[in-house]
Amino acid sequence: MDAALVVEGLTRRYGAFTAVENLSLQAATGKIMGFLGPNGAGKTTTLRMILGLVTPTAGRVTVLGEADFARVRNKVGFLPEERGLYRRMTPVTAIGFLAGLKGVPVAEARRRARVLLEAQGLGEAADRQIRHLSKGMAQKVQLLSTLVHEPDLVILDEPFSGLDPVNQQSLETLIRSLADRGATVIFSTHVMQHAERLCDQVVLMSKGRKVFDGTVAAACAATPRTLTLEGAFEPGDVDGLPGLGERTATRLDSGAVRVVAGLRTGAPAQETIRQAFGRGMDISRFEVREPSLHDAFIVLTGGGAPPE
Amino acid sequence: MSRLLRIALREYLAYVRTFGFWLSLMLLPVGLSTIVVAPLAVARSAPVPLVTVVDFTTQKLRGDVVHALATHGDGGKPAGILVEAPGAPFTDVADATARLKPYLTGPQALPGGDRLDAAFILSPAGDTVAVNFWSRNVADQRLQAVVTDAVREAVRRNRLERQGVDARLLGAIDSQQPQVSVFSPKAERGQVSLKDLLPGYAGFAMGMLLWMVVLTGAGMLLNSVMEEKSSRILEVLLTSASVPEIMGGKLIGVAAVTGTVLAFWMTIAGAILTAKSPALASDVAVILLSHGRWAYFGLYFVGGYLMFATLYMTIGAFCETAREAQVLLGPMMIIMTVPLLFMIQSIAHPEAPLLRLLTWIPLFTPFLMAARVANDPPLWEVLGTGAMMLGVTGLELWVAIPAFKTGALATGRFDIRTFAGSLVRRSAP
Numbered sequence: 001m002d003a004a005l006v007v008e009g010l011t012r013r014y015g016a017f018t019a020v021e022n023l024s025l026q027a028a029t030g031k032i033m034g035f036l037g038p039n040g041a042g043k044t045t046t047l048r049m050i051l052g053l054v055t056p057t058a059g060r061v062t063v064l065g066e067a068d069f070a071r072v073r074n075k076v077g078f079l080p081e082e083r084g085l086y087r088r089m090t091p092v093t094a095i096g097f098l099a100g101l102k103g104v105p106v107a108e109a110r111r112r113a114r115v116l117l118e119a120q121g122l123g124e125a126a127d128r129q130i131r132h133l134s135k136g137m138a139q140k141v142q143l144l145s146t147l148v149h150e151p152d153l154v155i156l157d158e159p160f161s162g163l164d165p166v167n168q169q170s171l172e173t174l175i176r177s178l179a180d181r182g183a184t185v186i187f188s189t190h191v192m193q194h195a196e197r198l199c200d201q202v203v204l205m206s207k208g209r210k211v212f213d214g215t216v217a218a219a220c221a222a223t224p225r226t227l228t229l230e231g232a233f234e235p236g237d238v239d240g241l242p243g244l245g246e247r248t249a250t251r252l253d254s255g256a257v258r259v260v261a262g263l264r265t266g267a268p269a270q271e272t273i274r275q276a277f278g279r280g281m282d283i284s285r286f287e288v289r290e291p292s293l294h295d296a297f298i299v300l301t302g303g304g305a306p307p308e
Numbered sequence: 309m310s311r312l313l314r315i316a317l318r319e320y321l322a323y324v325r326t327f328g329f330w331l332s333l334m335l336l337p338v339g340l341s342t343i344v345v346a347p348l349a350v351a352r353s354a355p356v357p358l359v360t361v362v363d364f365t366t367q368k369l370r371g372d373v374v375h376a377l378a379t380h381g382d383g384g385k386p387a388g389i390l391v392e393a394p395g396a397p398f399t400d401v402a403d404a405t406a407r408l409k410p411y412l413t414g415p416q417a418l419p420g421g422d423r424l425d426a427a428f429i430l431s432p433a434g435d436t437v438a439v440n441f442w443s444r445n446v447a448d449q450r451l452q453a454v455v456t457d458a459v460r461e462a463v464r465r466n467r468l469e470r471q472g473v474d475a476r477l478l479g480a481i482d483s484q485q486p487q488v489s490v491f492s493p494k495a496e497r498g499q500v501s502l503k504d505l506l507p508g509y510a511g512f513a514m515g516m517l518l519w520m521v522v523l524t525g526a527g528m529l530l531n532s533v534m535e536e537k538s539s540r541i542l543e544v545l546l547t548s549a550s551v552p553e554i555m556g557g558k559l560i561g562v563a564a565v566t567g568t569v570l571a572f573w574m575t576i577a578g579a580i581l582t583a584k585s586p587a588l589a590s591d592v593a594v595i596l597l598s599h600g601r602w603a604y605f606g607l608y609f610v611g612g613y614l615m616f617a618t619l620y621m622t623i624g625a626f627c628e629t630a631r632e633a634q635v636l637l638g639p640m641m642i643i644m645t646v647p648l649l650f651m652i653q654s655i656a657h658p659e660a661p662l663l664r665l666l667t668w669i670p671l672f673t674p675f676l677m678a679a680r681v682a683n684d685p686p687l688w689e690v691l692g693t694g695a696m697m698l699g700v701t702g703l704e705l706w707v708a709i710p711a712f713k714t715g716a717l718a719t720g721r722f723d724i725r726t727f728a729g730s731l732v733r734r735s736a737p
Contacts, residue, residue, distance in 0.1 A: 048717065051547045052547070053543070053546055053547065053713075053717055054717065070550065073547060073548060073549075076547065078544060078547045080540050080543045080544060082540045083540060084538070084539025084540045084541055085539070085541060086318075086322070086539075086541065087539070088322065088325070088326075089322075097314065097318050098544065098548065100311075100314045101311050101314055101315075101545070101548040101549055102548060145544075
């Protein structure tokens with residue numbers, strides 16, 4: 001694999017607390033990688049180590065083929081989780097300034113800034129001070145300042161937070177377009193739907209450790225499907241049905257019982273349902289549900305069984 | 309353009325484009341003009357008080373008072389205009405007081421319709437004279453002083469004349485002043501002139517200027533870093549440039565801002581001084597530019613600015629609000645008043661042992677040595693304190709660079725133990 005990012009045995013400790021432990025991963029060039037995990041999982045610390053902001057206690061990071069981040073910083077774009085810009089600067093000067101720091105000549109940086117702002121519908125705001133822009137507009141400006149130097153690796157820390165649905169959709173399109181032009185995109189998020197729609201690879205973190213690394217399909221496959229049976233029967237009636245794993249039973253207001261059970265890997269759901277009917281169980285509703293990334297996230301990060 | 313210069317340029321333009329910059333630029337010229345012009349303007353615009361004098365003495369003091377009122381005013385105007393006492397003659401002090409009071413406290417006006425402002429009632433009091441001063445404006449001590457001095461001088465003269473001293477002889481004696489000449493081995497021609505006193509004043513002025521500029525610049529940097537930290541711009545900057553580039557760019561940018569203000573102020577001051585007193589301007593220029601003093605001032609400016617700016621920037625990287633920064637800045641400001649107090653002493657006692665000792669404290673060196681250097685202190689002290697100042701500044705930069713990064717990425721409230729710990733350990737995040 002042609003890797004834009006290689007992380008090997010990365011560890012960061014703060015005194016007795018281990019924020020990230022022995023993390024290894026690779027991000028393929030031109031692909032989109034989702035970096036997922038609950039709060040405190042070590043995502044931001046990992047991203048900071050990749051960006052050379054935090055020194056690892058152990059392990060190494062290779063970004064775009066370089067072990068020294070300073071050598072490739074002009075080819076990397078970074079959007080931090082908490083955002084802000086110089087409030088008295090205009091979008092054009094702010095984007096131009098940050099592009100300048102990434103080695104883009106001033107005139108070219110400003111030209112690109114205007115083109116990007118026009119493309120994002122911010123042309124009219126190009127010369128207004130940022131303090132006069134709405135929060136959403138300012139967030140867009142900051143995102144554009146991350147991308148204006150056309151980086152080969154884009155790292156976005158919680159890029160969807162604070163955006164309305166329309167802007168979230170627009171950001172998804174933008175991320176796809178980055179990958180289409182060959183850039184590698186790594187983003188952290190709590191919202192699994194974005195990762196599910198966008199990512200070629202997801203890395204799940206929990207308590208400083210990697211708990212999954214692979215495709216969205218593989219993450220879902222690692223999580224059991226669920227079978228829901230609802231009807232006028234007793235919870236114990238499902239005992240002995242083939243393929244069922246852990247299950248929960250709930251008595252509904254109507255007096256009916258709902259059983260939600262995990263299906264063991266490879267177990268055919270049809271056989272389980274056929275045997276249930278064969279036992280004469282009064283089943284009014286059944287549903288086999290394929291796991292979502294959200295389910296996989298909860299199971300893999302130790303949050304318990306996937307929700308119904 | 310390098311990252312360092314881009315950051316410096318942004319920092320410079322960020323300040324130059326603010327109203328506050330132009331305000332501070334104009335502050336000194338406008339402030340100085342105000343100090344000079346305001347008292348004159350007030351004196352010129354104030355009406356001359358109408359005064360009456362009632363003399364119960366036998367010494368005929370009224371003429372002396374009238375003369376003093378006419379000749380001791382401000383801005384070419386008399387100190388007071390004498391008017392006849394309404395209702396005169398009076399039987400005694402009590403009668404005069406009772407009958408003049410309505411003119412001073414009530415609505416009663418003088419015959420012409422004018423208002424009486426003050427009354428002096430002079431009466432015998434043993435060997436001397438009692439002066440009862442009645443005035444609408446109790447704060448006007450000038451008028452009281454003019455009349456009191458005139459009465460004192462007249463009483464003294466009358467008494468000496470009664471003792472047989474001729475008035476002309478008395479005048480001649482009073483006009484005699486000792487011819488004082490001041491000499492010093494340090495004076496250019498032996499005899500001390502204003503030119504010989506100028507180094508002390510010039511040194512004090514430079515020390516003060518340095519103190520103001522360094523602390524103003526350091527304060528600007530503190531605010532700038534705090535703003536960038538609280539808005540998380542610092543995190544983005546750290547992925548785009550190295551810590552020395554960020555700190556260096558900011559240092560240069562703010563130094564350029566303060567340099568612009570300083571250059572403007574000095575140009576204005578120089579132009580005014582040259583126009584008013586070309587000889588004095590020339591003497592000041594000689595003092596500042598000879599014996600390599602300009603280089604010393606430059607050295608102390610760079611050293612002092614680097615020392616304080618680095619410290620303030622590092623504090624700023626740990627704080628998100630001015631209140632948090634105040635934990636350290638409060639004690640710092642108390643410490644920084646020490647050189648201010650001793651700089652004043654450097655005019656009269658540039659070689660005082662305590663002053664010389666304090667110049668070896670690196671935090672005070674830039675200001676106290678700038679104040680002393682015009683008086684040509686021993687070379688070994690100049691070199692020694694300069695080397696110590698630069699050494700401490702270098703050490704501070706070495707410690708501050710990783711600490712700045714630690715602070716920039718730290719979250720939560722400012723904690724002085726974390727700050728001190730990061731300085732001691734040179735901890736990188």
